[in-house]
Amino acid sequence: MSAPAPSDLRDRPYPPPGATTLAMPLIDATRDPQTAADTLKALRAKLSPQGDVVSPRGRALTREVFGEALAPREVVQRILEQVRTRGCEALLEFTRKLDHADLTPDTLRVSADELAQAHRAAAPEYLDTIRRVRGHLEAFQTAILHQDITVQRGPGHRLTQRYRPLKRVGVCVPGGAAAYPSSLMMTVIPARAAGVEQIAVVVPPTAFGGYNANLLAACHELGVTEIYRIGGAQAVAALAYGVEGIAPVDKIVGPGNLFVALAKQAVYGVVDIDSIAGPSEVVVLADETARPDYLAADLISQAEHAPGSSLLITWVEGLAEQVLIHLERQLAGLERGDLARESLEQFGALIRVANRDEAIALTNQIAPEHLHISTNQPAEDAERLHAAGAIFLGHDAPVAAGDYAAGPSHVLPTGGTPRWASGLCSNDFLKRTSLIEIDHDGLAALAPDITRLADIEGLPGHKLSVTIRLDSRPTPGQPGQS
């Protein structure tokens, strides 16, 4: 992978950092890597479900709806309980109060006519894009699909791991602050690749969400017909428990804000969930071959999700300061510049560490949703990085490529959970079952071990279920048998 030549950019005279107005933390951790790790953890915790941090607007809305100041967890508990016990009436009530949409049981679901009309009105180039991206996603998601595996352990002893698709899944498409037809594709296409028959999509009824014609056109193009104009915790509750007009699902997948994440956590057990796919995050790891203007664009691209957390980690002296200048320049000309700026200031940081090893150790501690390795040896560095939702290798592999088109789903774990959780894929829509085929000879061969363990556990019924078979039809050649 050839690195771009950054020297011409580096050589430009940059104004001193004080000249920028972007109040993004610049952390020098060259002497104390632990302080950097702690600071970053605290920054990122603000966005995780454990952080429970809500904007002043969100707090005001809570007070308006519930008549008191409540923590997000409490808000979610109340919504879930109301929808579970009062069904559609409570669902419509929360949709009215939280999303300002006056719906009825009849208008909750997007009609077939609306879908067809949105599809007819969509720009042909947009539909072409959906088809091409669908091709990339389907190819990858089908290629990685688990296949049944059979192992012959001996005569009369055969084992199979069998995979079958889930029957009915619920997909949360976010839509509070931006429209996400891409999230629809990143969930529905893996589910389809696995063979899921019924897919129920929920999307908030904002102008950005359920009523967004491009989203509806994408649904129609993908053959998704069950779409409800609901969002937040109330939509998760409807999918998990079922309400009049919405049948319960087996699994709920898809990204969302804090309320969606907390609701998914809370209904796990009633249904399965994918992961906590919350506010977007990126760590960009950069060496001296990285271009500061590219790095700035990469940081902004996740910050503009608003909220989103963007962190630069480098050991190159002066690089963070150059990136800061480019951030300022690029934000000035960007439509969502204000939102991205707010995210960069609240949840972002530019960090300098002592060397590559420390950068890698720090990144592994953070366990980001996205990791972009913008170095001259991305494959080598990636080998040592083990806790990220998705890793983008090289200067020309921005996260946006994975967000929109590459092939793996962009629904990825966040908030440090990539330490143990993985991104959504077609295999998450499969259920596995063991098939155990044992005939009389096979049972005879296993019998000594089964009966010994049954004796040790004091479970004679288990032992009898084996010996009764062998005693009634002894196997020739087995010890103790004639």
Ligand SMILES: NC(=O)c1ccc[n+]([C@@H]2O[C@H](COP(=O)([O-])OP(=O)(O)OC[C@H]3O[C@@H](n4cnc5c(N)ncnc54)[C@H](O)[C@@H]3O)[C@@H](O)[C@H]2O)c1
């Ligand atoms: N990790 C991923 O794969 C991924 C992909 C796309 C988007 N995202 C993230 O998803 C998030 C989307 O968030 P969003 O807000 O735009 O849309 P959203 O659909 O997740 O949430 C909107 C809903 O939140 C509820 N809500 C808002 N304020 C509330 C309050 N005070 N009390 C109770 N409920 C409230 C409303 O009912 C509304 O319908 C962003 O943070 C974005 O970064 C993540």
Ligand SMILES: N[C@H](CO)Cc1c[nH]c[nH+]1
């Ligand atoms: N970056 C998001 C996942 O964190 C996905 C996305 C959707 N649209 C653009 N980006």
Ligand SMILES: [Zn+2]
């Ligand atoms: Zn994105």
